[in-house]
Amino acid sequence: MRATGIVRKIDNLGRVVIPKEIRTEMKIDNGNTLEIYVDQNDTVILKKYSPVRELSNLEGYIDTLLETTGCNVMISDTDKIIDTSSDLQEYNERLVGNKVKEAMKSRKTINLDNAQDEDLCANFRSKEDKLGSVLISPIIKQGDILGAVILSSQDKNLGDFEAKASEVTAKVISKKLGL
Incomplete structure (x- = not known):
């Protein structure tokens, strides 16, 4: 101290x-x-x-989204990326970037084409762009913004199906949080 x-x-x-x-x-x-x-x-x-950080079994949500959508997954609280699918491990514990904060503040899912690393994580530059198309869905409980579910894919543009899957996951996570 x-x-x-x-x-x-x-x-x-x-x-x-x-x-x-x-x-x-x-x-x-x-x-x-x-x-x-x-x-x-x-x-x-x-x-x-961070109630999201306290939630056990984030891997279960990540694995389910990965299998369902074929997209890489990140889950954040309001400050940092807490957990990711295996292809995005270098993002763990990075501060969230402006686009993630923007999605949380707007309380709406946003869709980004050709997202850059710095859109999702502050002060982070990877040698190789791994993100491509990105969806960011805020996790909200009782009006409080608690984090975000983030999907990314280099292979396809993300649409309504992926948006609904990330929004449902954000709602399920918010229901599991005890506040």
């Missing part, structure tokens, strides 16, 4: 304000959920909470 030198008082309702500099640095936005830990030394730790 590093010291910030910032001191805040707790108000009469038990609230404390996280300074803007820290929220910006940690990419904590209004509406984000934080998990609270207390360690052995009575230190309080706040950690961004």
Whole structure:
């Protein structure tokens, strides 16, 4: 842990304000959920909470989508790619890019032709374009944006069937999340 030198008082309702500099640095936005830990030394730790990351068996969803659509699959939370099909392992734990954020913010599935790596992952350049056509479907539960299901294929343009499959998977994942 590093010291910030910032001191805040707790108000009469038990609230404390996280300074803007820290929220910006940690990419904590209004509406984000934080998990609270207390360690052995009575230190309080706040950690961004990702319900999608807590979900077990993401591989099952990925394998089912891969078999059904023939597309490569990625599943993200609001910040990072959490899990992928085997052909896209280099994307694991990469920050999500602008197009993924755009799809989540719009709350609609978006379809990209000839997607670039940087569309899906911030600060990532691969030696070989592996994405081609891409669909991004946001995972939403009770109005909260929790992540995205992403399909990609170099061999074909993705259409209504693939869009419906990714949207259904996003809805199934949202139903499995306990909030």
